[in-house]
Amino acid sequence: MKQTALDIVHPVVQASYFAIVLVLVMAAFQPVLIVIALVAGLGYSAYVRGWRATCKSLVWQLPLVVLIAACNPLFSAAGSTELF
Numbered sequence: 001m002k003q004t005a006l007d008i009v010h011p012v013v014q015a016s017y018f019a020i021v022l023v024l025v026m027a028a029f030q031p032v033l034i035v036i037a038l039v040a041g042l043g044y045s046a047y048v049r050g051w052r053a054t055c056k057s058l059v060w061q062l063p064l065v066v067l068i069a070a071c072n073p074l075f076s077a078a079g080s081t082e083l084f
Helices: 011-027 031-049 051-075
Strands: none
Touching: 011 031, 031 051
């Protein structure tokens, strides 16, 4: 793997950075920001791990995202009564 700037800092700094980024992206309901974060995350993963390893990880991640998106309306009905 390639060495990045995050490799030279303390693990608490790394965890804090990623936690802050996740919270900001999840709190913002802007599709453009979410797409930018997704593309940046995939690009960083490809830079550090390579495209082949990134694509291999997407093989199990994409079906999981589709499953969660399909099941989400069952539990969250835009503020109305939950179905299950």
